Amino acid sequence: MDMTSNFPLLELSDKDLADLQRAVSREIRRREKKKAEAQARESKGRLNEARAAAEAAARKYGFKFGDLVDGAGPDAPKTRRKWKDPSVVYVHPNNPDLIFKGRGRKPFWLVELMEAGHTLASLARMI
Numbered sequence: 413m414d415m416t417s418n419f420p421l422l423e424l425s426d427k428d429l430a431d432l433q434r435a436v437s438r439e440i441r442r443r444e445k446k447k448a449e450a451q452a453r454e455s456k457g458r459l460n461e462a463r464a465a466a467e468a469a470a471r472k473y474g475f476k477f478g479d480l481v482d483g484a485g486p487d488a489p490k491t492r493r494k495w496k497d498p499s500v501v502y503v504h505p506n507n508p509d510l511i512f513k514g515r516g517r518k519p520f521w522l523v524e525l526m527e528a529g530h531t532l533a534s535l536a537r538m539i
Contacts, residue, residue: 497513500538502536505530
């Protein structure tokens with residue numbers, strides 16, 4: 413669609429053209445945002461329909477939907493993995509207060525000892 417024949421672009425000043433360009437950009441962004449919001453609403457509606465169907469199917473077999481998904485889904489709380497305490501720690505030979513549990517970056521004192529010839533096995537202590 414050629415709008416230039418209906419719209420006198422050549423007669424506009426530079427300022428008016430810049431203003432028009434900003435207005436067109438704003439309108440495009442507004443329409444894209446409106447379209448994205450409509451798609452999100454549609455997607456949420458389909459998700460709710462799917463969830464209702466899954467809950468009905470679970471009830472049909474005598475289960476609760478939550479029993480089947482076991483805490484999965486977007487509303488489920490995020491849990492962090494618990495680290496168990498290691499069975500071996502690495503201890504500084506001269507200062508038993510300095511320990512390394514084997515996770516993360518090696519501490520400076522351990523790097524220095526290893527450069528001096530110690531091995532992790534020589535510094536290991538069973539807990």
